[in-house]
Amino acid sequence: MPEKIFIGVAWPYANGSLHTGQIVGAYLPADIFARYHRARGNQVLMVSGSDRHGTPITIRAEQEGRTPAEVADQFHEEFVQTWERLGITFDLYTTTGTENHARTVHDIFLRLHEKGDIYKGSMKLPYCKVEERFLLDRYVEGTCPICGDPGARGDQCDNCGNVLDPIDLKDRRCKFDGSEPEIRDSEHFFLRLSAYNQRLKEWLTHDKRHWRKNVLNFSLGVIEQELRDRAITRDLEWGVPVPLAGYDDKRVYVWFENVIGYLSAAREWAQRQGEAEKWRDFWQDPACKTYYFIGKDNIFFHTLSWPAQLMSYSEASGENYNLPYDVPANQYQTIRGSRASTSRRLAVWIPDFLSRYDPDALRYYLAATMPETSDSDFTWADFVRRNNDELVATWGNLVNRVLTFAHRHFDRGVPEPGELIGADRSLLTRVEAAVGEAGDNLALCRFRAGLETAMAAAREANRYLEENAPWKLISEDRARCATVLYTAISAINGLKVAFYPYLPFTTQRLHGFLGYEGPVDGAGWRCEAARPGQPLAQPEPLYRKLDPDLVEEEEARLGI
Secondary structure (H helix, E strand, O other): OOOEEEEEEOOOEOOOOOEHHHHHHHHHHHHHHHHHHHHOOOEEEEEEEEEOOOHHHHHHHHHHOOOHHHHHHHHHHHHHHHHHHHOOOOOEEEEOOOHHHHHHHHHHHHHHHHHOOEEEEEEEEEEEOOOOEEOOHHHEEEEOOOOOOOOEEOOEOOOOOOEOOHHHOEEEEEOOOOOOOEEEEEEEEEEOHHHHHHHHHHHHOOOOOOOOHHHHHHHHHHHHHOOOOEEOEEEOOOOEEOOOOOOOOEEEOHHHHHHHHHHHHHHHHHHHOOOOOOOHHHHOOOOOEEEEEOEHHHHHHHHHHHHHHHHHHHHHHOOOOOOOOEOOOEOOEEEOOEEOEOOOOEOOEHHHHHOOOOHHHHHHHHHHOOOOOOOEEEOHHHHHHHHHHHHHHHHHHHHHHHHHHHHHHOOOEOOOOOOOOHHHHHHHHHHHHHHHHHHHHHHOOOHHHHHHHHHHHHHHHHHHHHHHOHHHHHHHOHHHHHHHHHHHHHHHHHHHHHHOOOOHHHHHHHHHHOOOOOOHHHHOOOOOOOOOOOEOOOOOOOOOOOOOOHHHHHHHHHOO
């Protein structure tokens, strides 16, 4: 019976072009996961959207003399184009600026407020006398009180991943003028996270063996320190309004509001499907598994505060809302040892990358170096090496030489095989096992392992080809040559399935070279032997070898 899989992907701030650190952190693993489950025949809903209300947007708008809406609109359109060019297959990609989203946020806010889990209180906030205003969290910088990193922001320390308040910082300074802010009282609404400390602990310690250790350990570590109530409104004019009278100068703060986008996007998707209640299949069916793909800087919000919001909303509404089944957060991608960052303009930008290179080349490299358990460093030298030595020389070369040889010597079709011998059966058994093993790894969000399984089988197929040398057999034993080529084509047809979630563009082309029509995932997640006599299209190289000299050019382009 098909499974139901809900996939929520981090909402990127619409304040700058997407970069490889963001793609490898959340969007590529989510797409690989979604493609796998769709190929398995499971019901998948993958949603995300552009976060229009984050302070990074207001910062850029102020720096450039534009409105936040103008900045957000520009980058939302660019994001949509990037997803298409990179092959990220959302079922819905929306924004936090829709009426549907505001309506959903207001519903949750009011129900939690009525329940008593949102309450009014006073908080101390940094006030800049030079700017004559309260400073938003990201407008304050300083030294992290936990790890001592001097580049912490008022909302979070990127170095240790801990969530902060501006007043926690040491050596506080205003981002705009460098002055030391005063601390003044301001009235705001708070989420009563402290009331959910024990419930969250019980939830986190029950049946979470499939969670990544760093995600679970971080979450439990915060719980041990005990959760504090956190303000969910801020003094600003850009964002979702507070749904209570008398607070026109305040907005619902982004950390509370944007995670609600997962639910509001599901509702929007259902409305667009013409089945307004269909979202319930993914949110209220206990059999549905919900996954959240994020970077490690967002763990707190997806394993602690969002589950607390859902627990409270379920009780307040009298309806059950599924808690996260898994939060497979990735570590950071670094550039020359420093974390990739939009706000700091330190990154390999996706639109720029795709203007010179193919999307599957990037998808392959990022999947092969995915920071699942520790940070990984992007280097152009490694990108070129893996492209040339692995993608081109191993997988691409296998496909091209087998299909070209068969097309030329066997009437442009799959050869009719003779009886398969041990070596033939051994390869096909290995490929079938690899497809199964790759699927098992993907189901557990082990994306690097799934790719390596497929590539290892491709290497075995290359060894099989070298040992059986069809280029010699064609003149010595044509019947045996036909069997070897049939076996190799069958292996390629099977490996096509395992590579598909990672390399969707080129496996679709390969699907056509093999004589098939329709989408490559249409036959499901299984090996299918080649069909003797099936016409083969004229093959072309799937990948292109890169000149090592480009490394120096690209390194210079980083401008570091």
